[in-house]
Amino acid sequence: MALPSYIEDMKEWKKSFQFFFPxxxxxxxxxxxxxxxxxxAFVYFEHARIQFLKESGLMQQWMNxxxxxxxxTADLHCDYMNQVFFDEVLQIGVKVSDVGRSSVELQYIVLNQSNIVCMTGRGRMVQISKKTxxxxxxxxxxxxxxxxxx
Structure with a gap:
């Protein structure tokens, strides 16, 4: 299976994640x-993203x-690598891969209990004005x- 375009080396990319949410x-x-x-998968990405942003301090700022x-969310993409079944415990990893002027690209990795990559993803969020x-x-x-x- 070919790697998604946002991953050059799966082994190194996998090691670059420091935040995981079960x-x-x-x-x-x-x-x-x-x-x-x-x-x-998109619900899992959202759940982990919110926890990630809470830990960064940004979520509290936005929720004020x-x-x-x-x-x-400007866009969101998922690549499915391996099947996932009922009652499996997954670790959803999130990391910042690029920061723009008003946007941020996040990348996601989903690992099963055997540390096998089940899904990967990426998406961009944009910070906007509530009024305009x-x-x-x-x-x-x-x-x-x-x-x-x-």
């Missing part, structure tokens, strides 16, 4: 064939009722939070 596959997340429904900025919906550049504090996670 999930257990629920029965309701499987399909008639007994394996994880393909749409659930008086805050003027929020993140929106227009992109807002990162300030120095936010850039520091993101670069610390690179």
């Amino acid at each position: 999930v257990t596959v629920r029965f309701s997340e499987t399909d008639a064939f007994g394996h994880l429904n393909n749409t659930v 009722q008086n805050g003027a900025k929020i993140p929106v 919906g227009k992109a807002i550049p990162w300030d120095e504090k936010e850039l520091g939070m993101l670069r610390k996670r690179s």
